[in-house]
Amino acid sequence: MTVTVRDFRTEDAGAVVGLRRACTPFMVTTKEALLAGVATAHPAKKYRLLVAEEDGEIIGTAHVGIAYDSSDPGQASVTPQVHPERRGRGAGSLILRTAEEHLAAEGATSVYAWVLDEPPARAFAERHGYRPTRPAHFQRLDLARCTLPELPPLPAGVELRTGADYAGDPRPLFAADAEAGSDEPGDISVTLDDYGDWLNHTWNDPCLDRALTSVVVVDGRIASFTAAHTDRHTRYASGMTGTVREFRGRGLAKIAKIHSLRRARAAGYTDAFTSNDADNGPMLAINRWFGYEICATEVRHVRALG
Ligand SMILES: CC(C)(COP(=O)(O)OP(=O)(O)OC[C@H]1O[C@@H](n2cnc3c(N)ncnc32)[C@H](O)[C@@H]1OP(=O)(O)O)[C@@H](O)C(=O)NCCC(=O)NCCS
Known part of the structure; x- marks a missing residue:
């Protein structure tokens, strides 16, 4: 049968979410979040959600876009995912080619991709001209059975709030996220300075569980936070944990996570x-302390275009 690649349609959402869960079970994805991501993509991202189809079945997918929020121009990303039982039929190569043509036409000069640290995936990336840059670890905590630390007594002036407490004005959370996010190690530098875009993609992300998001406030100012993403059933993922610079090294990120x-x-x-x-x-030290264990490693790869 012939594999074809086309743009996502709303009715594909269930199949795409099922496929993403099969490929990366350590990530939290929902239909609502997928549809919201498509509906609110920033125009400068030149975003496309590609799907590979064979015989009417969706067997592969990829988010494709320009890193419009980076200070370095020309950076872009694509991470093709093909269902584990449908590999070796050309879907990954076709998705990649379609994505690279689109990104090159939009001015991209470097394309980044996440590649599972497994021989077939790494060989695929190498064959397509991608070279490894840096690894990242996915970690899992058995929340049902692990022993979670008790909350320590809070120092004077420190109080705990939730994301929901900021529903009326989330701007202080935006400021904390922007500061902490700019210090997160990675290969595409991101500048978080567009509040409207942050509302669209972070604050109004349907996976964000504001009630389970924790915020540590010191003398009325946000010092640390951890953003909770959930599938609203059984799976929880850390969206971002950050402590503003002046408050680091005081155990506040641990308190937010506890x-x-x-x-x-x-x-x-x-x-x-x-x-x-x-x-x-x-x-990583904080997560080890909680008992998280590495469950998968992905390696960021890059390819120069043109
Ligand atoms: C990561 C971050 C949230 C930690 O916040 P924090 O409030 O300083 O964290 P805590 O004080 O609760 O704990 C820090 C722990 O890391 C340890 N640590 C600090 N630097 C370390 C290093 N270079 N290597 C290993 N461990 C280190 C500390 O010893 C401490 O552990 P301990 O309590 O057992 O001694 C903060 O550095 C940050 O905002 N970084 C930028 C954003 C980021 O990368 N976020 C994570 C992305 S998912």
Whole structure:
């Protein structure tokens, strides 16, 4: 049968989410989040959600776009995913070619992709001209059975809030996210300065569980936070944990995570996931302390276009 690649249609959402869950079970994805991502994509992203089809069945997919929020022009990304039982039929290569042609036409000069740290995936990337840059680790915590630390007594002036407490004005969370995010290790530098875009893709992300998001406030100012993403059933993922510079090294990120994870378990979540750049010493140390274990490693790859 012939594999073809086309743009996503709304009615594909269920199949695409099922496929993404099969390919990366350590990521939290929902239909609502997928549709919202498509509906609110920033025009400068030149975003396309591609699907590969064979015999009417969706067997592969990829988010494709320009890193419009990076200070370095010409950066772009595509991560083709093909269903584990439908590999070796040309879907990944066709998705990649379609994506690269689109990105090159939109001015991209470098394309980044996440590649599972497994021989077939790495060989595929190499064959298509991609070279490895840096690894990141996915980690899982058995939330149903692990022993979670108790919340320590809070120092004077420190209080705990939730994301829901900022529903009226999330701007202070945007500021904290922008500061912490700019220090996160990675290969595409991101500048978070577009509040409207942050509302679309972070604050109004349907996966964001504002009630389970925890915020540590010191003397009325946000010092640290952890953003909880959930599938609203059993799976919880850390969207972002950040501490503003002046408050780092005081145990506040740990407090935010203890507060969020304890409430997530009480709400019935059984699996917690997170992903960190392999160079993110502090965040990996925190997650190890909670008992998270590495469940998969992906290696970022890059290819120059043109
Ligand atoms: C990662 C981050 C959230 C930590 O916040 P924090 O409030 O300073 O964290 P805590 O004080 O609760 O804990 C830090 C732990 O990391 C350890 N640590 C600090 N630097 C470290 C390093 N280079 N290597 C290993 N461990 C390190 C500390 O010793 C401490 O552990 P301990 O309490 O057992 O001693 C903060 O550095 C940050 O905002 N970084 C930028 C954003 C980011 O990368 N976020 C994670 C992305 S998912």
